[in-house]
Amino acid sequence: MxxxxxxxxxxxxxxxxxxxxxxxxxxxxxxxxxxxxxxxxxxxxxxxxxxxxxxTRAALVEAALTEALRAGDETLDSVDLSGDAREALTRLLASSWALVAESAALLAAAQGVLPAGRVRELHASAVDRVEELVHRGRREGVFRTDLPVSWLVSVVHYVLHGAAEEHRAGRVGTADVAGLVTATVRSILDTPSPGAEEPSGSLPCGTEAG
Known part of the structure; x- marks a missing residue:
């Protein structure tokens, strides 16, 4: 038939x-x-x-970004996030920066035609993955608790995108990026050593550190 x-x-x-x-x-x-x-x-x-x-161009760009993020999620889903939160984060960052670098121009295209809220929504799974690790590290006592989780997660993603741009511009070599990203993020997330100076100023009204 x-x-x-x-x-x-x-x-x-x-x-x-x-x-x-x-x-x-x-x-x-x-x-x-x-x-x-x-x-x-x-x-x-x-x-x-x-x-x-x-x-529309926006519909096409969104479809392309959605597919790129779906493929990226498949890659990141295979990363071992078990064990110590710091070591798990190191493994996640090593895989994440390359994916961010690969999609940097595509993200720029999306930011030009899609609402900021929609771009954040499409990145939700990537944000959730880092957020869960930060929460876990705080429970384990290895990540700082004096700053809001949402702020720390945002900073991690800024570092990743900044590293991708530096690499794209040729200012940082491929072999160096993962180490630089990890060292920078760890310096931000790790629990301050005893006696370390607390961040100056207070959190905005209504903002909790937890």
Whole structure:
């Protein structure tokens, strides 16, 4: 029995979408200003086909970023986060910075067309992964408790993105990045040694350190 035409069309559409998203990841990963025409050409489809699946540039960029983050989550899910929270964080950072570097231009493209809230929402799983490690480290007594968790997690991600930019600009070599990221993050998260000076100033009103 032959396959019904609607099923063939659906399969063709899915393959076309996959090619477009892959091309968008590649093109936008190299140039955040890559045009939809160049993406369509790289995907081997016409403009009408591309716009049939992604009516706006924002929709296409979001699909590309979503796919990049999904692939990144698969990689990070394989990282061993058991045992000591500091060692687990070191392993996570070693894998995370490379993924951030790979998607830096794609993220820039997303920030240009998507609301900031949507970009944060798409990164939720990455944030949750670091947040859980920070909470665990605090319970183990190895990470500081005098600053809000949300602030510490944000700083970790700023360090990762900063490292990716430094590497992209050629100011930091590939072999050095993981060590620099780990040393910087550990200096921020580790419990201050006895007698260390407390942060100057107080937390904003309504902000808790826990």
């Amino acid at each position: 032959s396959t019904p035409a609607p099923r063939r069309r659906r399969a063709d559409a899915e393959r076309s979408i996959a090619r477009i998203v892959a091309a968008a990841r590649s093109c936008l990963g190299q140039d955040p200003d890559a045009t939809t025409d160049s993406i369509a050409e790289a995907a081997g489809v016409g403009r009408m086909t591309l716009y049939g699946h992604f009516p």
